[in-house]
């Protein structure tokens with residue numbers, strides 16, 4: 932994934948969550964995709980066991 936694509940993902944995620952509380956996005960240490968705290972928790976085990 933290139934940087935501009937990641938930036939777009941960040942923007943779209945922020946728009947999605949704009950109505951509620953501020954969402955802190957963290958990049959997945961394994962695949963580098965940005966996730967909110969909850970999403971990253973759910974994602975991490977899947978990302979590790981994916982392949």
Ligand SMILES: [Zn+2]
Nearest residue numbers: 959961962978
């Ligand atoms: Zn990941």
